[in-house]
Amino acid sequence: MLLQNAGIQNKRLLGIDLFRGIAAFGVVVIHGLGEIPRDEEALALSNFFVIFCVPFFLITSFYFSSNLLLSKNTKAYLNNRTKRIIFPYLAWTIIYLLARFIGSLIGNQESFHRLVADPINIIFFGASGVQLYFLPMLLCGSLAVILTTKILKNIQNYFLLIFCFLLSIYIFDLMSTTGNDFVLGKGIAFKQIIDTSSFTNLWLFQFMRLILVILSWSIKCIPYIIFSIIINKHQSQKILYKYMLVDPKNLSIKLLLWLFVPLFIGLILLSKIHLLYLLLPYMLFIYAILISRLISQNTLISSIANKLGYFSFGIYLSHALITAGFLPIMVKLYPKIWAFELSPLTLIIFSMIIFFISLIITHLISLNKTAARFLLAI
16 A cells, blocks of 8 residues: 655555454454354454444545546546456356355255345345345445545635535444445335335336435545545645655654554443444554554565555455355354354454465466456556
8 A cells, every 4th residue: 555645656555464464354253153153352343344344445445546636647546446447346246146056056045036136235235145246335435536536626725624524424323223224135225204205116126226325335435535535635745755754763653553443442431432433444554554564574574465465455355255165164163052152262363264265366366367356456
């Protein structure tokens, strides 16, 4: 990842690369062991990653896509986003549909029949894989970036921008807490409107369903877009660049970036203050930028961060396939696993296994240019 700064050479944002890898691991923690029960501490770990992972991926994507939009014309921007989102989405949808079909031949046919009975959910909402909804949501957000950037790019008043940012968070949180957010699996949003409306025409229902999901995804993406626009402002870039380039030999700065900030994040989680929970992914994004310089001083950590950033998208997309094969093996070896609650340590160990298998598969895919282009958008 690169930081754009006026008049200064691009610098690799290894902190963002590292955190993308952590977010990919977090998605494995969330989904990786299916519906096996988890104890209270394991649930807390999963909930942290729910707060962090997808928001961090969205912030990262919109940060660089809004920057791309400012440096390219709208047509070139749309062409770039289409290739990087639609091609992988179609390819992985087919892969997961085939996997679900094969699974239905030896297992639960009813689940597959319910899936294919709702083609709109498959085509538009990523129902063939539990994590694929992210790609059409990202495409929706990428379109929203165009309008939002045109409206806000010339606003220099930071107080007004921050007000718009906080207002957009409030609107999204209101939608979410009232049960109108996108419902994964069912492929609906604004459930109350859907439940209270009588649609005699199936096509009208599907049209309204699509519009409401797009609206829900747009409301969810706009806070991340506005935040990205604020961070991309020249003054913001100057401040971030200044503090990213602090002398790594300075012990007090090292302690601030490596120790006190993580402790502060831990205090946020312990505080259970809802607004701080909502702001946590944004703080972690800034933190990821600030530690990029320190990471670059260590060759090993730099290499790991670079690879994790490069492969994180593929890990995110492929891990559910690994889980589908890994979970039956676990149940076969430990038939009583459903009677136990997973501890954080057990959850992390099994998630690491799935994570590294997904990493290896992603690496193998990347070795073939055609496969990498369609499956990983690289």
